[in-house]
Amino acid sequence: MGRKRTSARDRLAEWLAARQPDHISETLWEEMRAALAPIPEDRLRRLLRETGLPLAPLVEGVRQDSTEEAARTLIALAREYRAATARGDMQRALACRKLVMAAKDRARWAVGNPRVSEEKRRAKKELLLWMLTWLENPAVFEPWLSLRRTVLQEAGMRDTGTQEPDP
Numbered sequence: 001m002g003r004k005r006t007s008a009r010d011r012l013a014e015w016l017a018a019r020q021p022d023h024i025s026e027t028l029w030e031e032m033r034a035a036l037a038p039i040p041e042d043r044l045r046r047l048l049r050e051t052g053l054p055l056a057p058l059v060e061g062v063r064q065d066s067t068e069e070a071a072r073t074l075i076a077l078a079r080e081y082r083a084a085t086a087r088g089d090m091q092r093a094l095a096c097r098k099l100v101m102a103a104k105d106r107a108r109w110a111v112g113n114p115r116v117s118e119e120k121r122r123a124k125k126e127l128l129l130w131m132l133t134w135l136e137n138p139a140v141f142e143p144w145l146s147l148r149r150t151v152l153q154e155a156g157m158r159d160t161g162t163q164e165p166d167p
Contacts, residue, residue: 008039012047023054042102058095062103062131070127071145074100074134081138097135104131 006014015035021028036044045061057076063069077096084092110116110124130148134141 008036008043009047011036011039012044012051016051016053021053024048024056024059026056026058029056029059058092058099061099064103064107064124064127067123067127070130071149074130075142075145078134078138078141096138100131100134104128104135107131 012032015032019028024032033039033041033044045059048055049060049063057073057080060073060076062077063073077100081093081096084090084096107124107128111121111128113121116124130141130145133144133148
Protein backbone atom coordinates (compact mmCIF):
# COMPACT_ATOMS: atom_id res chain seq x y z
CA MET A 1 0.00 0.00 0.00
CA GLY A 2 1.33 3.46 -0.93
CA ARG A 3 2.17 6.23 1.46
CA LYS A 4 -0.59 8.76 2.11
CA ARG A 5 0.10 12.09 0.48
CA THR A 6 0.25 15.01 2.93
CA SER A 7 -1.11 18.40 1.89
CA ALA A 8 1.08 21.50 1.77
CA ARG A 9 -0.99 23.02 4.58
CA ASP A 10 -0.45 19.95 6.77
CA ARG A 11 3.28 19.84 6.03
CA LEU A 12 3.60 23.53 6.95
CA ALA A 13 1.58 23.00 10.15
CA GLU A 14 3.86 20.10 11.15
CA TRP A 15 6.99 22.14 10.43
CA LEU A 16 5.69 25.12 12.43
CA ALA A 17 4.62 22.87 15.33
CA ALA A 18 8.12 21.38 15.50
CA ARG A 19 9.89 24.77 15.31
CA GLN A 20 7.33 26.98 17.11
CA PRO A 21 8.65 30.28 15.73
CA ASP A 22 7.22 33.57 17.00
CA HIS A 23 7.89 35.17 13.60
CA ILE A 24 9.23 34.17 10.20
CA SER A 25 12.57 35.77 9.38
CA GLU A 26 14.22 35.51 5.98
CA THR A 27 16.61 32.88 7.35
CA LEU A 28 13.74 30.78 8.67
CA TRP A 29 11.92 31.27 5.35
CA GLU A 30 14.89 29.79 3.45
CA GLU A 31 15.06 26.84 5.85
CA MET A 32 11.32 26.30 5.49
CA ARG A 33 11.42 26.43 1.69
CA ALA A 34 14.18 23.82 1.63
CA ALA A 35 12.44 21.55 4.15
CA LEU A 36 9.04 21.78 2.47
CA ALA A 37 10.16 21.52 -1.16
CA PRO A 38 8.59 21.10 -3.68
CA ILE A 39 5.79 23.36 -2.38
CA PRO A 40 5.85 26.38 -4.72
CA GLU A 41 7.07 29.62 -3.13
CA ASP A 42 3.86 31.56 -3.81
CA ARG A 43 1.71 28.77 -2.30
CA LEU A 44 3.93 28.57 0.78
CA ARG A 45 3.81 32.36 1.18
CA ARG A 46 -0.02 32.31 0.99
CA LEU A 47 -0.24 29.53 3.57
CA LEU A 48 2.16 31.37 5.88
CA ARG A 49 0.06 34.53 5.67
CA GLU A 50 -2.93 32.49 6.84
CA THR A 51 -1.09 31.48 10.03
CA GLY A 52 -1.10 35.04 11.35
CA LEU A 53 2.59 34.86 12.27
CA PRO A 54 4.53 38.09 11.74
CA LEU A 55 6.51 37.83 8.51
CA ALA A 56 9.62 39.70 7.42
CA PRO A 57 8.82 42.01 4.46
CA LEU A 58 10.73 39.87 1.95
CA VAL A 59 8.86 36.81 3.21
CA GLU A 60 5.41 38.43 3.21
CA GLY A 61 5.71 40.00 -0.23
CA VAL A 62 2.88 42.21 -1.52
CA ARG A 63 -0.56 41.51 -0.08
CA GLN A 64 -3.48 42.36 -2.33
CA ASP A 65 -6.41 41.28 -0.17
CA SER A 66 -7.14 44.91 0.81
CA THR A 67 -5.81 48.35 0.00
CA GLU A 68 -4.57 48.71 3.59
CA GLU A 69 -2.58 45.48 3.36
CA ALA A 70 -1.25 46.42 -0.08
CA ALA A 71 -0.18 49.84 1.20
CA ARG A 72 1.47 48.39 4.30
CA THR A 73 3.43 45.73 2.41
CA LEU A 74 4.44 47.99 -0.49
CA ILE A 75 5.69 50.62 1.96
CA ALA A 76 7.64 47.97 3.89
CA LEU A 77 9.25 46.75 0.66
CA ALA A 78 10.04 50.34 -0.41
CA ARG A 79 11.82 50.88 2.91
CA GLU A 80 13.73 47.60 2.51
CA TYR A 81 14.65 48.63 -1.04
CA ARG A 82 15.93 52.06 0.06
CA ALA A 83 17.98 50.53 2.89
CA ALA A 84 19.44 47.92 0.55
CA THR A 85 20.42 50.45 -2.11
CA ALA A 86 21.94 52.73 0.55
CA ARG A 87 24.15 49.80 1.63
CA GLY A 88 24.91 48.86 -1.96
CA ASP A 89 23.10 45.52 -1.55
CA MET A 90 21.74 45.30 -5.07
CA GLN A 91 20.80 41.62 -4.69
CA ARG A 92 18.40 42.50 -1.86
CA ALA A 93 17.06 45.50 -3.78
CA LEU A 94 16.41 43.23 -6.76
CA ALA A 95 14.61 40.73 -4.50
CA CYS A 96 12.27 43.55 -3.40
CA ARG A 97 11.63 44.52 -7.03
CA LYS A 98 10.92 40.91 -8.01
CA LEU A 99 8.24 40.60 -5.33
CA VAL A 100 6.53 43.78 -6.56
CA MET A 101 6.83 42.68 -10.20
CA ALA A 102 5.20 39.32 -9.42
CA ALA A 103 2.36 41.08 -7.57
CA LYS A 104 1.96 43.50 -10.49
CA ASP A 105 1.61 40.56 -12.87
CA ARG A 106 -1.10 38.99 -10.67
CA ALA A 107 -2.98 42.31 -10.51
CA ARG A 108 -2.67 42.80 -14.27
CA TRP A 109 -4.07 39.30 -14.81
CA ALA A 110 -7.10 40.11 -12.61
CA VAL A 111 -7.69 43.42 -14.42
CA GLY A 112 -7.80 41.63 -17.76
CA ASN A 113 -9.86 38.64 -16.64
CA PRO A 114 -13.50 38.97 -17.72
CA ARG A 115 -14.57 36.45 -15.05
CA VAL A 116 -13.40 38.81 -12.27
CA SER A 117 -16.15 41.12 -10.99
CA GLU A 118 -16.06 44.74 -12.12
CA GLU A 119 -15.60 45.93 -8.53
CA LYS A 120 -12.59 43.68 -8.01
CA ARG A 121 -11.13 44.70 -11.38
CA ARG A 122 -11.38 48.38 -10.38
CA ALA A 123 -9.64 47.61 -7.09
CA LYS A 124 -6.88 45.66 -8.86
CA LYS A 125 -6.50 48.46 -11.41
CA GLU A 126 -5.83 50.90 -8.56
CA LEU A 127 -3.34 48.50 -6.97
CA LEU A 128 -1.71 48.04 -10.37
CA LEU A 129 -1.15 51.80 -10.53
CA TRP A 130 0.42 51.65 -7.06
CA MET A 131 2.79 48.85 -8.08
CA LEU A 132 3.77 50.51 -11.35
CA THR A 133 4.55 53.68 -9.41
CA TRP A 134 6.58 51.65 -6.89
CA LEU A 135 8.55 50.03 -9.70
CA GLU A 136 9.17 53.36 -11.41
CA ASN A 137 10.65 54.93 -8.27
CA PRO A 138 10.50 53.09 -4.94
CA ALA A 139 12.07 56.05 -3.14
CA VAL A 140 9.05 58.28 -3.78
CA PHE A 141 6.38 55.62 -3.40
CA GLU A 142 5.45 56.31 0.21
CA PRO A 143 4.85 60.08 -0.17
CA TRP A 144 3.18 59.47 -3.56
CA LEU A 145 0.77 56.96 -1.99
CA SER A 146 -0.11 59.41 0.76
CA LEU A 147 -0.93 62.06 -1.85
CA ARG A 148 -2.83 59.58 -4.01
CA ARG A 149 -5.03 58.49 -1.12
CA THR A 150 -5.67 62.13 -0.14
CA VAL A 151 -6.73 62.98 -3.70
CA LEU A 152 -9.05 59.97 -3.86
CA GLN A 153 -10.55 60.85 -0.49
CA GLU A 154 -11.12 64.47 -1.48
CA ALA A 155 -12.77 63.32 -4.69
CA GLY A 156 -15.13 61.17 -2.61
CA MET A 157 -13.63 57.98 -3.97
CA ARG A 158 -12.32 54.91 -2.21
CA ASP A 159 -8.88 53.52 -2.98
CA THR A 160 -10.57 51.14 -5.40
CA GLY A 161 -11.49 54.01 -7.69
CA THR A 162 -15.23 53.64 -7.12
CA GLN A 163 -17.46 56.69 -6.84
CA GLU A 164 -18.86 55.65 -3.45
CA PRO A 165 -18.13 58.09 -0.63
CA ASP A 166 -16.27 56.70 2.35
CA PRO A 167 -18.57 55.96 5.32
